[in-house]
Amino acid sequence: MDVVRICSELVKIKSENPPGDTTEVAQYIASLLEGLGIRSDITEGSPGHCNVISREQNRALMLSGHMDVVPAMEEGWDIPPYAGVVDDTYVHGRGSTDMKGGCAVILTAVERAMDDCGEIPVSLAFVCDEEGGGRYGTRYLIEKQLIHPCDALIAEPTPAFAPSVGQKGICRFEVEFTGTPGHSSLFPVVGESAIMQAFSFLAWVDVLHNRVYPQSPALEELIEHSIAISDMQEEREGHELSPIFRQIMYNPGLISGGERVNIVAQKCRLTMDLRLPWGCDCDDILREIYGQLPSSAKVTPLTKANASLTDPESFLVQSTANAISSVYHVASKPMVQWAASDARALRKAGFRAIEYGPGELCGLHGLNERVRIDQLRSVEEIYYRLINTYREKYGF
Template sequence: MDTAQICSDLVRIRSENPPGDTTDAAEYIRELLASLGLPVEMVRGPDGHWNVLAGDRSQPLLFSGHLDVVPARENHWIHPPFSGYNDGEHIWGRGATDMKGGCAAMIAAAARHIDAGKECPVHFAFVCDEETGGRYGIRLLLRKKLLSPCDCLIAEPTPHLSPSIGQKGLLRLDLSFKGIPGHGSLYPYEGKSAVEEAARFVTWLRELNAREYPVDQELRVLIDNTTASLSAIFSLPDAGKVLRRISYNPGTIHGGTGVNVVAEECTLQLDLRLPWGISPETVTEEIRQQAQGAEIDVVSSCTANLTHTDSTIVRILSSEIKKEYGAPVRPIIQWAASDARFLRSAGFHVVDYGPGDVTTLHARDERVSTTQLTAASRIFEGVIGAYARL
C-alpha cells in the first residue's frame, strides 16, 4: 500500500466535524484493513459517527487515529482543501497533517509487515470525533469496554524528532453571573451589573496565570525540550511558562439586553489548561470563591498526564525515530489536548507521534510532505517489528 495515495484518498473523503459524519472515511479504512486479513468491527455513534476497530485486541500495541477534521473554508487555498492534491512533494488539503497522513502511515506500515508474512502485534482504533471531545469516538469505545489498557501510539502530528508523551490538564467551565437590573443612567449607584461582575472575574484570571508550579527533574527536561521545539517552530520563547502555569481563555462572553439597562445576566465560557501539580477540582473550588454568586458548570476536566520516558512505548519509538533520522530524540509535552488524555486515564501508556506540517494544522493550506509520510511509516513499521520481538 502506498502511504501518499492513502493519505490523498482520505483527504478527498470529506469528514468535517461538525457535523462529524465519518461514514465514507470509515468505510474506506474498513476496506483497507479487511484486505490485510484483519478482523474489522464498525462501531456507530449517532448521525454517521462511525469508528473502526481492527485486529486482535489482545495484542500489546494499539495504533489509533482520528478520521474527523476541522471545517475548512473553500477560498484562499493554494489547492482546494478537499482535493488531496499530490504535487510530488506534499499532499495538500484539510486533514493532511491532522491527521489523515498519520492514519495512512500506520496502515501502510502494518500492510508491509503483514505482507512479509509476519504476525502483527498491533490492533487499530480509528475514531470519529477527536476534534469535538471524543464523546462518540474514543470515549464511546472505552465506555463500551471495547479497548483494554495496553501501549498505544496515536499518529497526531508532532515535530519529527519529538514524540509527545504528556499533556497539560484541561478544565472547561460555563459561568453565569447574576446582576440586579436597573436604569443605565443610574449605574453604578443603583443596580448591579452582571457584565461588570464577569469583567472583575476575567481580570482576576491574570493573577491565576501568574502562579508558577514546581516540577520534578523528568518534567524539567521535557519542558526544556518543548521550549526548544516551540521556539524553533512558532517563535514562542516563553513555552516554559506555558507549561508551568495555568493558561486561560475566556472564549465567549454574552451579557445584557440593552445599552440603557443594567445587565441582569452575563455568561462566560472559560477554557483553562492546567500544569502538573494542580488538580481541576482545586482550581474549580478557587474559582467558586472568586465568582461567588455565579452559577458554575464543569463541562469537562482532566488532570495533567504523562507517559514516563522509561516506558516501553517511549523507548521503542524513540529508538526507531533515531534510526530513521540519525539524530537525538527529544520527547516533549503538549500544551493542548488529544485523545491521549482519555486513554491515559483508562490505564494506557500513550505516545503521540506522526507526520505533518504543524504550522498548517487547522489553518489554510494544510499539507504534509511525502518525505515525512514515508519516514513516519518506516518508523511505525519498526515499532511493529520491535513489539513482535518482545
C-alpha cells in the same frame, strides 16, 4: 498500498466535525483492512459517528488515528481543501496533517509488517470525534470496553524528532452571572452589572495565570526540552514559551450578556477554557473559582482532566525514540505538549499512550494544510520498525 495515494484518497473524503459524520471514510478504511486480511468492525458512537476497530484487540500495541477533521471553507485556499492534490513535495488538503496523513501511515506500515511475517502484535483503532472531544470516538470505545489497556501510539502530528508523552490538563466551565438591573444613567451608583461581575472575575483569572507550578527535576528536564523543540516551530518564534508549560493558560472563549445598552446588565454568560500544568489539580482550581464568584453566580463544569504523562522510560517511549533516531540519524528525546488529545482519555483508562506522527504543525486547522511526502515515508518506516520491535519482544 502507497502512503501518498492513501493520504490523498483520505483527504478527498469529507469528514468535517461538525457535523462529525465519518461513515464514508470509515468504510474506506475498513475496505483497506479487509484487503490486508484484518477483520474489523465499524461501530457508531452515535448515528454517523463511526469508528473502525480491528477485532483482535488484546495486543501489546495499539495504533490509533482520528478520521474527523475541522471544517474548511474553500475561500482563501490556494488549492481546494478536499481535492487531495499531490505534487512533488506535498499532499495538500484539509486533514493531510491532522491527521489523515497519520492514518495513511498506520495502514501502510501495518501492511509492510504483515507482508514480512503475517500476524503482528498490533491492534488498530480509527476513531471519530477527536476534534469534538472524543465523546463518540475514543471515549465511547473505552466506555463500551471495545479497546483494552495496552501501549498505544496515536498518529497525531508532532515535531519530527520528538514523541509526545504528556499533555496539560483541561478545565472548561460556564458561569452565569446575575446582576441587578437598573437605568444605565445611574450606573455604577445604582444597579449591579452582571457584565462587570464577569470582568472582575476575568481580572482574577489573569492573576491566577501568573502562578507558577514547580515540577520534579525529571519533568523540568522534559519541559525544557519541549520548550526548545517548540521554539523551533515556525509559528512560535518570538514568544516566551515557559509560561505555556508551567502556568495555567486561560481563554474566555465565549461571552454574552446584557439586555439593552440603556439597561444595567442582569445576565452575562462566560465560557472559559483553562489549561492546567502538572501539579495543578482541577478540583482544587474549581474550588478556588467558586470562592471568587459572587453567591448569585451559577457554575456549570463542562470538561475536567488533570495533566497526564506516560513514563518516558517505558518500553513504548524508548522503542519509539530509538526508531526515530535510527531513521533520522538524530538523538530523539520525548517531549510534552500544552494541548489535549485522545491520549488523555487513554491514559485515564490505563493505556500507556504517546503521540507521534507526520504533519506540518504550522498548518494545523489553518488554510493550505499540507504534509510533506518525505515525512510520510519516514514516519511509515518508523512505525514499521516499531511494529517489528514489538513483534520481536512478544514473539510473533
